[in-house]
Amino acid sequence: MLIENIEPDGSAITLTPTSLRVPKLGESLPAFSLETQDGKTINSYDLKGKLTLLDFWASWCKPCTEKFPDLTQLSKTFGDRLGIISINIDDQPRWEEAKQIIRRYRLTWPQVVARKGEDDPIWKMFGGMANNQLGIPYYVLVDPHGRLSYAGQGGADLSELRGRIEELLPKGNRQNKRTIPEIVPEQGCAPRRDGNRHRPHLSSTRPTRRCPNYEPGCDRRLSSTAVVVT
Secondary structure (H helix, E strand, O other), X not given: OEEEXXXXXOOOEEEEOOOOOOOOOOOEOOOOEEEEOOOOEEEHHHHOOOEEEEEEEOOOOHHHHHOHHHHHXXXXXXXXXXXXXXXXXXXXXXXXXXXXXXXXXXXXXXXXXXXXXXXXXXXXXXXXXXXXXOOOOEEEEEOOOOEEEEEEOOOHHHHHHHHHHHHHOOOOOOOOEEEEEEEEEOOOEOOOOOOOOOOEEOOOOOOOEOOOOOEOOEOEEEEEEEEXXX
16 A cells, blocks of 8 residues: 545545555665656666665755755765766646756756646656655665665755765775884984985084984985885
């Protein structure tokens, strides 16, 4: 059963029978297909292998459009590590306005359109996740394994969504660290720059002296340790 209709005051919910069901966080992405604005088909199994964000929005939803700059910044920040698919839930009469919004905000990622409004079964399926009653904007994250890992409204400036994305992205190659001695000049000695033998440090305020560990041909000694990344 999926939500068919909700009374404006929330007093009643109408359910409708369907083969689709509302998924739960942690479950695998259900099977479905989407058609983009330019006529391409996206199947749910195509989303595996990459972190993907589903963005549900409508032209009449001011909070949806106000967050497009934040969504664009997410796209710039994470680049090809994050796939974004916007799913518009406008009905046919409002589709022209939706297209103008897409152009105005220069949304470059795939735009899915069904022109079915809130009757779109894909929207009813995802819009009921995590106790959401078909409220938008709504964001659903699918991890690279195809599991539903986040569903919500993103938080202020999409900070909540950003945090979850950062948690789900694969960590970079961990740096192997080992501790080795660092060679540094002995205090009071001038580092050798010309390849010649050690030269004592000359100072107008103290007498010329050699390093305590001075050896001919060498002006440095092991005096501390440092962490070197390999």
